[in-house]
Amino acid sequence: MFFRKKAAAPSPARRDTGRAVATRLAANPQMTAAEVSGVELFYHLDFLDAAQCDTLIAMIDADRRPSSLLSDRPESDFRTSESCDMNRYAPEVQPIDESIADLLGLPHEKGETMQGQRYAPGQHFRAHHDYFHDTESYWPQIQASGGQRTWTAMIYLNDVAEGGETWFPQAGFKIAPRRGLLLAWNNMNPDGTPNTLTLHEGMDVVEGTKYIVTKWFREGSWLKRG
Numbered sequence: 405m406f407f408r409k410k411a412a413a414p415s416p417a418r419r420d421t422g423r424a425v426a427t428r429l430a431a432n433p434q435m436t437a438a439e440v441s442g443v444e445l446f447y448h449l450d451f452l453d454a455a456q457c458d459t460l461i462a463m464i465d466a467d468r469r470p471s472s473l474l475s476d477r478p479e480s481d482f483r484t485s486e487s488c489d490m491n492r493y494a495p496e497v498q499p500i501d502e503s504i505a506d507l508l509g510l511p512h513e514k515g516e517t518m519q520g521q522r523y524a525p526g527q528h529f530r531a532h533h534d535y536f537h538d539t540e541s542y543w544p545q546i547q548a549s550g551g552q553r554t555w556t557a558m559i560y561l562n563d564v565a566e567g568g569e570t571w572f573p574q575a576g577f578k579i580a581p582r583r584g585l586l587l588a589w590n591n592m593n594p595d596g597t598p599n600t601l602t603l604h605e606g607m608d609v610v611e612g613t614k615y616i617v618t619k620w621f622r623e624g625s626w627l628k629r630g
């Protein structure tokens with residue numbers, strides 16, 4: 405009898421989603437594929453205009469609360485930003501929410517509620533994976549709410565005077581906040597297993613305030629049908 409750490413099982417559904425989204429993004433002339441090793445990562449320099457960014461920033465400022473962390477071992481210094489949920493049916497949010505899903509070619513039902521995030525100087529989100537770990541106690545609840553996360557889309561709502569870069573230390577990629585820029589990456593490997601190289605960090609803001617929105621997509625439907 406051998407006892408060894410269970411390897412993640414390949415997933416044809418996640419593999420197919422990964423391929424379909426990457427093919428769609430690669431075919432979009434407004435998207436650029438980032439030169440990184442081992443992670444599928446694309447960006448769009450001007451996904452939102454200044455007025456859309458300002459609207460979302462005002463909503464985040466009005467509704468922010470300390471960010472939370474889904475983990476069996478939360479650390480107090482790990483994610484020090486503030487967050488809020490962006491109601492997908494709010495008239496200012498809905499067109500943006502749907503345009504992100506359309507950009508990736510995913511049904512909006514697979515998208516979690518868009519999250520607004522605000523980082524003051526000294527605040528950060530330490531290195532983490534966006535995918536869920538099937539060894540954590542939250543896993544059954546994740547499976548019941550659409551399963552594993554596949555793609556992440558993030559939009560920077562403003563320029564930041566210093567700091568606040570998003571850093572992928574293992575893939576060797578770092579990008580500074582730039583108003584309106586959308587970054588999207590596949591959290592899975594080509595075979596549909598979690599890609600450890602997607603480890604990333606929201607680095608400390610040094611000067612200014614950083615505002616972003618993040619949209620995580622699940623393999624199944626996150627939205628409950630009523």
Ligand SMILES: O=C(O)CCC(=O)C(=O)O
Pocket residue numbers: 521529534568569570571604605606607616618
């Ligand atoms: O703030 C950043 O640059 C990264 C945010 C992030 O990783 C997330 O929201 O999952």
Ligand SMILES: [Fe+2]
Pocket residue numbers: 532533534604
């Ligand atoms: Fe993340």
